[in-house]
Amino acid sequence: MNAKITAAEAKNCLCGCGQTVSAKASYRSGHDAAHCSMLLQGLVNEVADGRPITKALIAQEAKNLPSAPLQAKFRNAAERLMAKVAADEAKAVKKMEANA
Ligand SMILES: [Zn+2]
Numbered sequence: 001m002n003a004k005i006t007a008a009e010a011k012n013c014l015c016g017c018g019q020t021v022s023a024k025a026s027y028r029s030g031h032d033a034a035h036c037s038m039l040l041q042g043l044v045n046e047v048a049d050g051r052p053i054t055k056a057l058i059a060q061e062a063k064n065l066p067s068a069p070l071q072a073k074f075r076n077a078a079e080r081l082m083a084k085v086a087a088d089e090a091k092a093v094k095k096m097e098a099n100a
Pocket residue numbers: 013014015016017018019027028031
């Protein structure tokens with residue numbers, strides 16, 4: 001049996017940090033949370049670019065995560081973000097109305 005570790009047995013950490021993980025792992029320790037944060041930051045950037053966060057977008061981004069618990073964590077955070085954006089918009093509209 002050949003004990004040499006081939007490139008196929010080590011793979012890159014899913015967060016995109018460039019470090020390798022064993023074939024059984026998806027992430028370096030703690031990098032699953034980092035990946036989640038990165039995807040959330042992507043949503044923040046969408047908002048900054050004037051695009052709305054939709055449930056479809058959240059579902060699409062969640063597919064980048066390898067496990068159901070992680071996807072659920074991301075969806076919860078994304079939905080909180082979506083609610084915050086909506087609240088901020090409502091506040092901005094009120095401010096505009098007050099200044100009109
Ligand atoms: Zn990583």
